[in-house]
Amino acid sequence: MMIEDALHDAGIAEVEICASTKDAMRALSTRKPKLVIIDVHLADSDDGWAIAELVESMKPNAPRVIFSTGAPQDIPEQIAAMGPVLEKPYDAEELLAVVRQPRRTGLISRLRRVIR
Secondary structure, eight states, X not given: OXXXXXXXXXXXXXXXXXXSHHHHHHHHHHOOOSEEEEOXXXXXXXXXXXXXXXXXXXXXXXXXXXXXXXXXXXXXXXXXXXXXXXXXXXXXXXXXXXXXXXOOOOXXXXXXXXXX
């Protein structure tokens, strides 16, 4: 609830909460989110980071990924590199500060902008 309330308070109108990997997969197949906040431990899985791998495959318009977890050590290093990791418990302002940060861009993204 804290995440949903904080995002609404920040002016983000549409927020969808997915408690399971199955719910997240359904939402990603029907929506085009700009941001995905992922918990490592979901109702049906202890590898919620698999969703981050799916999101990463949605390039070039992949949503930003933020991890929200009480177990940051459980996220494989290469997956954690996909986005900021917030360790629970954290407050709404910390989440919003990360959400407001500009998206990190890699070399390929920067080159695409120059070529176009």
